[in-house]
Amino acid sequence: MDADRKSLDAPANGRNAEITSNLTAVPSTRRASDTPLMLQYQELKARYPKDLLFFRLGDFYELFDGDAKIAAPILEVALTHRQQIPMCGVPAHAVDPYAAKLLKAGFRVAIADQMEDPALAKGLVKRQIVRVLTPGTLQEDTLLPAKRCNFLAALAIQDGTFGLAAIECSTGEFVTTETSGAGADSRTWDEIVRLAPSEIVMTPSPQSTPWIEKLRKQGFCVTEADASDFAVPLAAERLKKQFGIQSLRGFGLEGKNVAQSAASAAVRYYESTQCGRPCSLQPPRTYTLDEFLQLDAGTLDHLDIVESGAPRPGSGPGSSTSRSARTLLDIMDDTLTPMGGRLLRRWIVAPLRSLETIRARQERVDFFLDQRDGRRHLRAALQGWPDMERILTRLASGTVSPRDLAHLTHGLKRTPQVKNFVQKALDQWQALRNASADSSESPGSGLAQLPKSLPEAPELSELLERAIVEAPPASLKDGGVIRDGYSAELDEVRSWIRDGKSRLLGLERREREQTGIGSLKVGFNNIFGYYIEVTKTHMAKVPANYIRKQTMANGERYITPELKEFETQLLGAEERALRLENALVTSLREAILKEAETLRRLSAAIAELDVFLSFAEVAERRGYVKPTLEDSSSFMIREGRHPVLENVLASGSLVPNDVHLDGRERQIVILTGPNMSGKSTYLRQTALIAILAQMGSYVPAAEARLGVLDHLFTRIGASDRLLEGESTFMVEMVETARILNHATPRSLVILDEVGRGTSTYDGMSIAWACIEYLHQAGPKVLFATHYLELTQLAGQLSGVCNAHVAAREWGDQVIFLHKVEPGPADRAYGIHVAKLAGVPKGVLERAAKLLRQFEQRQRSQETDPQPSLFDEEAGQTRAQNDTLTSGWGDELSQIDLNQITPMQALLKIQEWKNRVLQAKKEEDSL
Ligand SMILES: Nc1ncnc2c1ncn2[C@@H]1O[C@H](COP(=O)(O)OP(=O)(O)OP(=O)(O)O)[C@@H](O)[C@H]1O
Numbered sequence: 001m002d003a004d005r006k007s008l009d010a011p012a013n014g015r016n017a018e019i020t021s022n023l024t025a026v027p028s029t030r031r032a033s034d035t036p037l038m039l040q041y042q043e044l045k046a047r048y049p050k051d052l053l054f055f056r057l058g059d060f061y062e063l064f065d066g067d068a069k070i071a072a073p074i075l076e077v078a079l080t081h082r083q084q085i086p087m088c089g090v091p092a093h094a095v096d097p098y099a100a101k102l103l104k105a106g107f108r109v110a111i112a113d114q115m116e117d118p119a120l121a122k123g124l125v126k127r128q129i130v131r132v133l134t135p136g137t138l139q140e141d142t143l144l145p146a147k148r149c150n151f152l153a154a155l156a157i158q159d160g161t162f163g164l165a166a167i168e169c170s171t172g173e174f175v176t177t178e179t180s181g182a183g184a185d186s187r188t189w190d191e192i193v194r195l196a197p198s199e200i201v202m203t204p205s206p207q208s209t210p211w212i213e214k215l216r217k218q219g220f221c222v223t224e225a226d227a228s229d230f231a232v233p234l235a236a237e238r239l240k241k242q243f244g245i246q247s248l249r250g251f252g253l254e255g256k257n258v259a260q261s262a263a264s265a266a267v268r269y270y271e272s273t274q275c276g277r278p279c280s281l282q283p284p285r286t287y288t289l290d291e292f293l294q295l296d297a298g299t300l301d302h303l304d305i306v307e308s309g310a311p312r313p314g315s316g317p318g319s320s321t322s323r324s325a326r327t328l329l330d331i332m333d334d335t336l337t338p339m340g341g342r343l344l345r346r347w348i349v350a351p352l353r354s355l356e357t358i359r360a361r362q363e364r365v366d367f368f369l370d371q372r373d374g375r376r377h378l379r380a381a382l383q384g385w386p387d388m389e390r391i392l393t394r395l396a397s398g399t400v401s402p403r404d405l406a407h408l409t410h411g412l413k414r415t416p417q418v419k420n421f422v423q424k425a426l427d428q429w430q431a432l433r434n435a436s437a438d439s440s441e442s443p444g445s446g447l448a449q450l451p452k453s454l455p456e457a458p459e460l461s462e463l464l465e466r467a468i469v470e471a472p473p474a475s476l477k478d479g480g481v482i483r484d485g486y487s488a489e490l491d492e493v494r495s496w497i498r499d500g501k502s503r504l505l506g507l508e509r510r511e512r513e514q515t516g517i518g519s520l521k522v523g524f525n526n527i528f529g530y531y532i533e534v535t536k537t538h539m540a541k542v543p544a545n546y547i548r549k550q551t552m553a554n555g556e557r558y559i560t561p562e563l564k565e566f567e568t569q570l571l572g573a574e575e576r577a578l579r580l581e582n583a584l585v586t587s588l589r590e591a592i593l594k595e596a597e598t599l600r601r602l603s604a605a606i607a608e609l610d611v612f613l614s615f616a617e618v619a620e621r622r623g624y625v626k627p628t629l630e631d632s633s634s635f636m637i638r639e640g641r642h643p644v645l646e647n648v649l650a651s652g653s654l655v656p657n658d659v660h661l662d663g664r665e666r667q668i669v670i671l672t673g674p675n676m677s678g679k680s681t682y683l684r685q686t687a688l689i690a691i692l693a694q695m696g697s698y699v700p701a702a703e704a705r706l707g708v709l710d711h712l713f714t715r716i717g718a719s720d721r722l723l724e725g726e727s728t729f730m731v732e733m734v735e736t737a738r739i740l741n742h743a744t745p746r747s748l749v750i751l752d753e754v755g756r757g758t759s760t761y762d763g764m765s766i767a768w769a770c771i772e773y774l775h776q777a778g779p780k781v782l783f784a785t786h787y788l789e790l791t792q793l794a795g796q797l798s799g800v801c802n803a804h805v806a807a808r809e810w811g812d813q814v815i816f817l818h819k820v821e822p823g824p825a826d827r828a829y830g831i832h833v834a835k836l837a838g839v840p841k842g843v844l845e846r847a848a849k850l851l852r853q854f855e856q857r858q859r860s861q862e863t864d865p866q867p868s869l870f871d872e873e874a875g876q877t878r879a880q881n882d883t884l885t886s887g888w889g890d891e892l893s894q895i896d897l898n899q900i901t902p903m904q905a906l907l908k909i910q911e912w913k914n915r916v917l918q919a920k921k922e923e924d925s926l
């Protein structure tokens with residue numbers, strides 16, 4: 001940085017003369033802002049007023065005026081002034097990390113490049129904005145994490161219908177979905193969180209403005225676009241034109257006006273940032289949210305499935321792998337290729353619902369698990385596989401580097417080998433099955449298709465291998481990209497570059513021999529280039545084809561046609577070589593693009609292969625089993641483990657636990673147990689196992705038999721959204737409401753301590769009522785709570801069971817066994833945990849005393865024959881219930897009105913009144 005700063009402070013050092021002459025050499029009568037250069041700058045800036053303009057000046061990108069003031073502190077470069085104009089700059093060859101800093105800070109960056117060589121330009125160098133960098137439209141490998149998709153999304157909202165489109169600009173993938181009806185808003189929100197777009201394009205309207213605000217509060221980058229970009233009848237026309245088609249039916253977009261509107265807006269925005277560069281886009285694929293196990297936004301967050309939030313520009317390739325494993329993705333990701341990493345990330349947040357598709361995935365995992373050697377070979381072959389998807393996009397937009405071409409070549413060259421390994425493994429598998437005559441395990445059609453799913457492009461592969469050197473330079477400008485022997489013409493030019501000097505000496509020698517002039521010399525000057533010099537003494541021997549050019553004191557200088565031809569070859573050789581290489585690379589690019597579809601399919605197949613190999617690898621290494629998935633409401637896990645905790649704890653210290661739910665006799669399990677015993681862990685691991693299973697992976701358990709779920713709801717932990725103006729309890733209730741409103745008999749609901757964010761009786765009442773409601777609605781429920789009162793529900797509602805996490809007292813210590821056992825917990829051990837946490841002794845003693853008092857009081861109430869706490873229909877508080885009804889209901893029903901005198905009746909009333917007053921007094925003194 002210091003070096004940068006130094007050079008920035010000294011414009012003459014590295015910065016081109018244009019700026020020096022234009023800014024520092026302004027006559028004092030003229031303002032610096034009036035120079036032609038600054039006028040050019042202002043003209044460009046006026047077109048992108050909201051963006052920071054990087055203005056190319058020689059070897060630097062400069063920012064001026066307000067832009068410079070904003071950017072300098074973020075870029076950590078010096079802010080200087082030339083003729084009162086604030087400016088700062090960054091070296092052009094290393095612009096990406098600087099641009100990334102600004103993108104991260106929420107700015108867009110417009111890049112103005114020099115459109116002609118300053119050395120050849122007459123007057124002011126022509127400049128143009130060639131690209132607008134925005135978080136969602138990046139394609140640069142240096143700015144994007146390799147294993148994360150970087151989505152640009154557009155959201156359209158019309159009368160309660162939500163259209164969402166997402167483009168992965170680095171790969172050209174384009175997806176869209178439309179949702180309407182009940183819950184459309186929250187489902188759309190969940191889908192946005194799942195996609196985690198880096199930028200969302202929206203247009204303000206009464207319906208969308210609250211969304212824009214909410215998205216921004218959640219940290220999403222929302223860019224506002226013109227309403228015309230979303231205009232509906234136009235949208236369909238624009239999309240048809242973009243993809244050169246007559247009907248949108250093929251894309252599944254016909255009739256989906258709101259999705260069309262979003263799709264069209266996304267494309268338009270993407271195009272606007274490319275400044276005329278072609279946008280490499282695949283045809284849109286329309287999907288419905290019902291294809292996937294619904295995971296609401298909260299669930300993704302609560303369960304630590306992937307690290308939350310949009311990818312950060314500049315986080316660079318493969319940046320997520322360095323941290324210690326914290327998320328489910330960290331545990332599951334053993335992929336070797338960037339595409340594989342991206343695919344796994346997408347699968348893990350979008351588990352499937354189709355039994356058939358899940359089973360097809362399982363079959364592949366089985367296969368690779370079984371074929372250990374094949375797996376090893378394949379994984380070795382995939383190591384360092386190029387990111388073909390992104391390379392193809394760069395090819396289409398013309399930003400491909402020679403290194404990309406070399407990577408592509410290596411990948412293509414390895415394809416037959418990969419295919420071969422797959423085929424061999426398949427043959428072996430088949431042979432084993434045949435030998436054991438177990439026809440039930442013959443490979444399904446999916447597996448047999450595996451080798452065919454890897455398309456080859458042998459001609460292209462051969463062509464590239466012949467054409468591209470093994471390790472080319474980063475830029476085409478440096479030359480040396482094309483192999484010797486590929487083009488005769490290039491070889492010839494290169495031989496000139498290599499042998500120019502010796503050829504010159506050869507010519508000199510030949511001329512000496514032919515003329516017999518021993519002192520003849522070939523020389524060079526700037527006026528007429530190469531010449532032959534002959535001294536006066538040998539003048540007579542000069543041949544007739546020598547053309548005299550210059551007379552010297554002691555001799556003459558000549559040129560010959562041969563020498564001039566020689567000169568043209570020699571002097572232009574470097575430039576010609578570059579030109580030729582450029583042309584050759586262009587035609588190679590075209591050849592590759594012709595096969596783009598094949599390469600895309602190959603890339604997709606490699607990504608899948610990589611993910612299945614990773615599933616098999618993880619399953620083997622971590623001892624996972626294949627879950628049996630079925631179309632039922634059963635949910636049984638034997639000896640399930642928490643995949644992330646298992647990785648953190650010392651081996652053998654994790655206690656596995658069973659889950660048994662069936663939607664009937666065991667529909668709801670109320671889980672009690674001391675603090676720190678493992679309730680939340682148990683809940684989370686159950687949810688994670690469900691996700692892994694429906695993604696097609698093996699699971700951390702001894703056995704699992706799971707009915708496919710439609711929706712996984714979780715309400716875990718207390719996450720404040722203070723910024724949104726929602727308190728802990730509000731968040732809890734909003735999420736709970738959503739669960740109650742949407743859970744179906746095929747859903748799994750995980751509730752962790754719902755109701756604890758408010759007063760005990762409030763919380764308990766809410767929890768109680770929620771369970772009653774869910775009991776009616778029918779989803780499978782795991783409910784962890786500290787309200788031991790809730791365990792009474794098991795006796796009252798069929799299908800509600802109790803379980804607890806066992807703990808043992810040992811002296812004044814408590815030992816957590818982490819084992820889930822049937823039946824309710826006996827007590828809470830909260831004070832023991834407080835002690836473990838280092839709460840001062842005095843507080844612990846006082847708490848223990850208070851606890852004893854409360855417990856005594858509770859016991860004395862329990863000995864009274866009274867109805868259970870929550871039998872009351874009316875919403876009276878417990879205190880009122882206790883004091884007012886204690887005993888007198890029974891007494892009243894036992895009184896025989898025919899036997900009692902009016903005096904006795906009055907005395908009875910007096911007695912009751914006294915009891916009520918006494919109870920009230922006690923209540924107040926507590
Ligand atoms: N099955 C298990 N095997 C081993 N250790 C476990 C197990 N389950 C939980 N633990 C350990 O106990 C700690 C506490 O677990 P957890 O947060 O699930 O407890 P909890 O019952 O939900 O507590 P609280 O009531 O305070 O929320 C975990 O961080 C983990 O270290």
Ligand SMILES: [Mg+2]
Nearest residue numbers: 679680681752
């Ligand atoms: Mg807990």
